[in-house]
Amino acid sequence: MSHARERGAQATINKKHLKHNLAQFRAMHQGPMIAVVKADAYGHGIENVVPALGAVDAYAVATIDEALQLRSLSPDKRIILLEGVFNEEELALAVDNNFDIVVHQKYQLALLNQIQKNKKLKVWLKIDTGMNRLGFDMSLSKSIIEVLKHNDLIDLHLMSHFAQSDQPISTQTQQQIRCNEWIESQGLPFSFSNTGAVLNGMSQDKEWIRVGIGLFGISPMPGTMGSDYQLKPVMNLASKVIATKNISKGQAVGYGAHFVAPHDMHLGIVGIGYADGYPWSKSESMSVMLGQNPCAVVGRVSMDMLAIDLSRHQAVEPGADVQLWGDCLPVESLAEQLGVIPYALVCGITKRVKFNVIE
Numbered sequence: 614m615s616h617a618r619e620r621g622a623q624a625t626i627n628k629k630h631l632k633h634n635l636a637q638f639r640a641m642h643q644g645p646m647i648a649v650v651k652a653d654a655y656g657h658g659i660e661n662v663v664p665a666l667g668a669v670d671a672y673a674v675a676t677i678d679e680a681l682q683l684r685s686l687s688p689d690k691r692i693i694l695l696e697g698v699f700n701e702e703e704l705a706l707a708v709d710n711n712f713d714i715v716v717h718q719k720y721q722l723a724l725l726n727q728i729q730k731n732k733k734l735k736v737w738l739k740i741d742t743g744m745n746r747l748g749f750d751m752s753l754s755k756s757i758i759e760v761l762k763h764n765d766l767i768d769l770h771l772m773s774h775f776a777q778s779d780q781p782i783s784t785q786t787q788q789q790i791r792c793n794e795w796i797e798s799q800g801l802p803f804s805f806s807n808t809g810a811v812l813n814g815m816s817q818d819k820e821w822i823r824v825g826i827g828l829f830g831i832s833p834m835p836g837t838m839g840s841d842y843q844l845k846p847v848m849n850l851a852s853k854v855i856a857t858k859n860i861s862k863g864q865a866v867g868y869g870a871h872f873v874a875p876h877d878m879h880l881g882i883v884g885i886g887y888a889d890g891y892p893w894s895k896s897e898s899m900s901v902m903l904g905q906n907p908c909a910v911v912g913r914v915s916m917d918m919l920a921i922d923l924s925r926h927q928a929v930e931p932g933a934d935v936q937l938w939g940d941c942l943p944v945e946s947l948a949e950q951l952g953v954i955p956y957a958l959v960c961g962i963t964k965r966v967k968f969n970v971i972e
């Protein structure tokens with residue numbers, strides 16, 4: 614146990630685990646693989662993860678700024694803009710930087726008429742098979758495919774997205790699979806599946822799978838952990854005890870005095886709070902790990918700190934390490950206790966958390 618005096622809020626990114634998870638998906642899927650690294654690689658830090666993902670066939674991000682940052686880290690790999698481009702400037706940047714673009718709305722089809730360079734643009738036509746978010750209706754897709762297929766400046770691919778890939782195969786998923794069969798029959802490269810679809814056996818051999826959360830060792834399926842699928846957590850979020858104190862039965866702890874000590878207690882104050890990305894709500898159901906021992910979070914999480922019950926660990930002193938999630942405490946279980954998804958927890962880590970990479 615380290616006792617260095619520092620605030621200590623730290624996310625440790627384990628590249629070995631990242632490579633292990635990538636190898637797991639490679640073993641599950643024969644076809645090409647896209648690593649979805651939007652939102653700063655789901656909060657893991659894009660510059661921390663890209664060097665470990667050299668074996669993927671392409672990356673996908675949400676915004677042009679994310680794509681430009683990624684291009685500086687990865688000069689040659691395909692980068693797909695999942696929401697496509699919004700205006701002519703973004704289209705020009707996409708052409709200049711060799712980005713693949715998703716096209717999901719008519720205004721984006723119109724933008725394609727602006728391509729002037731004698732260089733083919735890789736386009737993923739997004740087809741809405743039931744998610745009702747982005748994409749052209751099935752009824753319109755056939756004619757759009759016909760037009761784009763014959764445009765010499767466009768290298769056409771097709772994409773759809775499952776709405777319930779984190780559940781056992783539902784009626785809606787069956788319908789989406791039937792639509793995907795039609796998409797596959799068009800004879801173009803295609804992409805349907807995210808992490809849940811791959812882990813739930815909905816993916817097709819030849820498709821370009823789009824894997825995000827699973828690469829980070831996290832399961833999207835409610836009630837399961839990454840370890841259930843032989844995945845390993847890539848992020849360990851930790852901090853340190855920065856103060857200890859004894860309180861008497863009946864004394865309250867923290868903002869709002871919501872927690873009242875049921876007996877005399879020994880408390881630790883940990884240097885992490887909601888401004889670091891640790892969740893604020895329902896603090897009464899959360900715990901942290903002191904080595905292998907769970908300790909309850911007591912009282913409301915503050916902006917920069919939280920209090921934990923050290924009554925069974927009287928010897929703990931400032932400087933002791935505390936894990937918020939990771940190897941000893943899966944982020945999936947904290948998310949489940951809070952009624953949120955693990956995606957929201959890892960994506961919520963803020964810039965003031967120090968990042969540290971294990972090679």
Ligand SMILES: Cc1ncc(COP(=O)(O)O)c(C=O)c1O
Pocket residue numbers: 649695774806807808809823824825826827833
């Ligand atoms: C269009 C699309 N494809 C793939 C993914 C990756 O999903 P997951 O992180 O569940 O693998 C996302 C993530 O939000 C997405 O929006």
